[in-house]
Amino acid sequence: MDKLLRSLQTLGALVVFIGQVARSAVTPPIYWGETLRLMNVLAKRCIVPVSLAVAPVGAVISLQGIEIFKLFGAERMLSSFLGTAIFREYSPALASVMVAAQAGSSIAARIGTMKVRGQIDALAVMSVDPVRYVVVPGVIACVIVAPLLSVLTNILGIFSGWVFAVPLGGIDHGAFMEHLTAQITPADLWIGLGKCSVFGLGIGLIAGYLGLNVGKGAADVGKAANDTVVSTIVLILLVDYAVSMALLGAGL
Amino acid sequence: MGEKVIPADVPAVVLDGVSKSFGTNTVLDGVSLTIDRGSIAVMLGPSGTGKSVLLRCLVGLLKPDKGRVLVFGEDVAALDEKKARDRKKLFALRRRFGMLFQDGALFDDMTVFDNVAFPMRLHTDMSEAAIREKVSDRLARVGVAHAEQKFPAELSGGMRKRVAFARAIAIDPDIVLCDEPSSGLDPVMSATLDELILELHRTLGMTFIIISHDTAEARKVADTIGMLANGKLVTFGPAQQVFAENHPALEQFFTRATVGPIKVV
Numbered sequence: 228m229d230k231l232l233r234s235l236q237t238l239g240a241l242v243v244f245i246g247q248v249a250r251s252a253v254t255p256p257i258y259w260g261e262t263l264r265l266m267n268v269l270a271k272r273c274i275v276p277v278s279l280a281v282a283p284v285g286a287v288i289s290l291q292g293i294e295i296f297k298l299f300g301a302e303r304m305l306s307s308f309l310g311t312a313i314f315r316e317y318s319p320a321l322a323s324v325m326v327a328a329q330a331g332s333s334i335a336a337r338i339g340t341m342k343v344r345g346q347i348d349a350l351a352v353m354s355v356d357p358v359r360y361v362v363v364p365g366v367i368a369c370v371i372v373a374p375l376l377s378v379l380t381n382i383l384g385i386f387s388g389w390v391f392a393v394p395l396g397g398i399d400h401g402a403f404m405e406h407l408t409a410q411i412t413p414a415d416l417w418i419g420l421g422k423c424s425v426f427g428l429g430i431g432l433i434a435g436y437l438g439l440n441v442g443k444g445a446a447d448v449g450k451a452a453n454d455t456v457v458s459t460i461v462l463i464l465l466v467d468y469a470v471s472m473a474l475l476g477a478g479l
Numbered sequence: 480m481g482e483k484v485i486p487a488d489v490p491a492v493v494l495d496g497v498s499k500s501f502g503t504n505t506v507l508d509g510v511s512l513t514i515d516r517g518s519i520a521v522m523l524g525p526s527g528t529g530k531s532v533l534l535r536c537l538v539g540l541l542k543p544d545k546g547r548v549l550v551f552g553e554d555v556a557a558l559d560e561k562k563a564r565d566r567k568k569l570f571a572l573r574r575r576f577g578m579l580f581q582d583g584a585l586f587d588d589m590t591v592f593d594n595v596a597f598p599m600r601l602h603t604d605m606s607e608a609a610i611r612e613k614v615s616d617r618l619a620r621v622g623v624a625h626a627e628q629k630f631p632a633e634l635s636g637g638m639r640k641r642v643a644f645a646r647a648i649a650i651d652p653d654i655v656l657c658d659e660p661s662s663g664l665d666p667v668m669s670a671t672l673d674e675l676i677l678e679l680h681r682t683l684g685m686t687f688i689i690i691s692h693d694t695a696e697a698r699k700v701a702d703t704i705g706m707l708a709n710g711k712l713v714t715f716g717p718a719q720q721v722f723a724e725n726h727p728a729l730e731q732f733f734t735r736a737t738v739g740p741i742k743v744v
Binding site for chain 2 (some may be wrong): 339341344345346348349351352353354355357401
């Protein structure tokens, strides 16, 4: 019973917090300098792990797919499956998961450390709203950086798939490109990027909330970072599944 | 800084029956006092007697359970940070404060220069050249001019504290709150900081409220002295008078006696 009450309290606090962030994000002052700085830091921190996570997936889809498509004599069509899978599912989900792991944890740890060391109080005493100064820039940065990274992972995923399909798998380059471009629509791209922004929003909000509500010591900062990663990844995968179901149901 | 003008007879700070508990632990129990503008008030007391809580109540970081906290006549305790209008008032009041936190609370990802420039960039329309000049002046006053481009992690504890002091006085606040300014400083640096406080007080007329358990510091800078023990304000008044009265708790503090009204828990 106590646990249920606590969970409800946390949920309520999270809703209030989201309202606060939303209000702060649409009313001045917005600290753009801090936002750009964070975007730069997060993009640099995420670019390599995100690339390393997605490139092998494209390769594996081609490697496995080619065998299965061969059964039906349709290996020329592999690229349409590869394209849809990468653009709509793997690229947004994996890019977001890696952003959660790298950016989410670092945002939560940074805010948590600031809180534990009294820097959040120092901001407040200097008449700076901590939500505006440390949370909102992180949220905006995640919302923008996650889809940007997913553009890169789209390219990398398709490229690594191409490597295993065309030079190594023996599929004709012309056929690969033809089926790829015929199958992928702008909607696939936008849906993928949109998902990334939504996931980025979730990452920024959860990281900000857990960072600001950290306990008292260094171990609590680690816990906040850890909790951010676990909860955002679970959330991303669940929401991804739900959104894919809904979009397929709606014929998109 | 464009805030409304406050009549000269309004004291800097008035506490009226301020109480604050954390669970069953009462850290402030009906504290009332008045600190005049332009004075240097030193609040003495053993660790854990609510001295820091008192400072936090002054800037609205904590809300007392009971009582009023008047800063330039405005009741900080009555302001609710969640309400937009109150938050605006609270932020306007906080701009009158500079605060030196016990551990400095410098921003880790900014250089020393940017830390001190931070309140100027946010709350004034000073040009970057003017900011540069003022930051250099502040850092020179606290003796860390050579460390402008260093990050807080590269500084010693004492240097961090001095930089934090430079940040606290960056935009000429009306009231400077210092939480244990001398802790972690060597005696010479500590004395230098005391002299700096006296000089700023003399030249800029700033009001200082200093939390301390350094009795030498209290003797050197205070014109008003208060002593908190077990959550109560056991003595408070002009330094001369308080020293003359020599309350048993104050005497215990100054003579470093283990037996007396101050209980070691």
